[in-house]
Amino acid sequence: MPGYRSGEGDPAHTLALLWREPGFGRSSRGPKQGLTVDRIVDLAVELADQVGLDGVSMRSVAKALGVAPMSLYTYVPGKAELLDLMVDTVYLRMPRPALDQKVWRARLTAIAQQNRALFKAHPWLVEVSTARPPLGPGLMAKYEYELRAFAGLNLDDVTTDDALAYLLTFVQAASRAALTARASQRDTAMNDEQWWAANEPLLARVFDPEAYPTAVRIGSAAGAAHAAAYDADHAYTFGLARVLDGLAGLVPNDLSAIVASQQPPAV
Template sequence: MGREKNSSGAGDPARTLELLWREGGTPPTSRRGPRQGLTVDAVVDAAIALADEGGLDALTMRAVAQRLGVTPMTLYTYVPGKAEMLDLMLDTVFLRMPRAGFADGGPWRARVTAVADENRALYLRHPWVVELRVHRPPLGPGVMSKYEHELAALEGLGLDDVTIDSALTHVLGFVLVAARTELDARAVDRESALSDGEWWAAHEPLLNRVFDESRFPLAARVGEASAVAYGGLYSPDHAYAFGLARVLDGLAALLPRG
């Protein structure tokens, strides 16, 4: 099952919805299997653990079965395939996301920032979610409760419903890109076994010999100032905070005056 298969909404719609809205974690219909006590929830938890450890490339039905100590055929009696499994995994992590309370109102910027922070934390906790193409999200309780919660951050601001949805999409899109960039940077550090500081120390002597500051004065000045500010080549926290502030500034321009 290659990377092209890692998309939401690719499974059987009826079976997926039946599984998403199950109660008690058991299969929606009676099925026999040699492993008593195994539930859909247990299967999904095992799949999430595998993806957390090795990404979506490590996720196969056989690997999930091995982790649970059952045969692949037994696993298929609970979840029909990887496509449905991905939808169940995504909906489950969405359902379990910690959520800030908006019942007491509060400044809208703080509410939207909380939504952004919650999504960033989710991506860093479950990096495989960033790998997953989510054009058609599974309409399960996790997706719906997440959407309901996040819309509340923009409710009462005088925006029409379409603008509320568009504003939320814009915020979440920024967070996804920021998280993907941060995860890529982590992967580079991990694969090279060098931190940004160590990489720079190794390359700086050669760069000083070949780089002509008089030819690239802006690059030299801005690059040096940024490296000092970031403590290296890149600061994910700074990039996220700066970008989110600009996103919020843009949303502020949409709000009715007063």
Template sequence: MPTQPDPVLRLLWRHGAGEPQGPRRGRKQRLSVDDVVDAAIRIADRDGLSGLSMRLLATDLGLGAMSLYTYVPGRDELLALMVDRALGRRELPAMPDGLPDRMALIARVQYEELQEHPWLLEISGLRAWVGPGASDRYEWQLSGLEGVGLDDIEMDQTVALLSGFVGSVVQAQQRIRQDERTSGLTQAEWWAANADELDVVMAGRSYPLAGRVGAAAGEAYQAATDPAREMEFGLARIIDGLMSYIEGKQAAQR
């Protein structure tokens, strides 16, 4: 008694040869699923996930609200399609020679992707469907780690480590941007405006380290015109750690 296959798979892999594509009965669709997904991505890039409503998307496409549901079963499924298409649209550069460079490239691609589509980070608590975009990406990531001495599980964990780290870095950046957007103040201005209040309110408690380090970090980050600098430290440490692990494995094998 096999369970029914996931209906969303057909939609995710709609460009494959698996689709019949014969001339079908009934009124024709004015648009394609790709049109819908692309428009949704455009809106989400601009206004975030919360700014993407089915009604808005529909009118943006010149459709009535409910007509969207002939293209896509629901909002969650639309989001899944958006994720996979965003992944799929990016062209994946050839892997360079050195392993550290390949790791850095995996991270950099992820970084640029998340800068371009910040809403990818807002998608949590959603199912992780396997589509062509995600599959191509995963295959590409693994191709950079194949044959270097890692076993299969370690390859998977390495990919997860690299892209997970990048995700957390970008998320931190976004939070800062969000703060500045909703408060209308830069980080420096906010601290200046709230310094007195914090003195009052923190009465009794003292944060010697947090105060010192926070101030230093605040100055450094605000001066940084290149936000990618935040990533350098962590990525360098991670790659170091991974390389020395791999070299250790190779030495043990010999």
């Protein structure tokens, strides 16, 4: 479950800052080093990319900027509003290549890939729940672009929104699982193959393979196929294909789904 939530700050201040409403995020009392909301947010994103959200605070951002912590509050009220600004900023900077000439499965695959790339570039983002999204220009541009990937499918508005949420929820979950797997390798200084080799003697002492024959057979086959208990890239590719197969059931007379489902989308 994500450990951070957007939309936790003061809505009036947050929306004014997100849309850069005149009079918000500027202060005549601030330091003279050219401090701005954009500079604060850019530094906070860089810091989160390096150390994660737990390492981002008004104090740590101020230290990185070389200013007194209290000076930041004349631009951004607090960390809750700062988080919304960070999320909206990375949304705003996402690439949005043309989707018009692609078939619908290719369009949705492109949307999934773009979001997966976003989570890879900003791993902290997988820990942010956007159940109450920051309704800034970045989120609105992202939402508008991604909804257009469903053009021509003759889905009603609510179903279109549901289908997009279904797709993006899968990508976020897969990205979080991949991040956890990478963290395990980093923290143990071993890949999965090395970890299993190191722990196999211990497991053999307590584990009775005859009690779990199905788990042993299938687990061994999967482990041999992926050289690991879990392969994040394979899980993403397999899962995305199944998500698209499921959405194909909403598309009337989609003969392309029969062919496309035979081959998983390229990673």
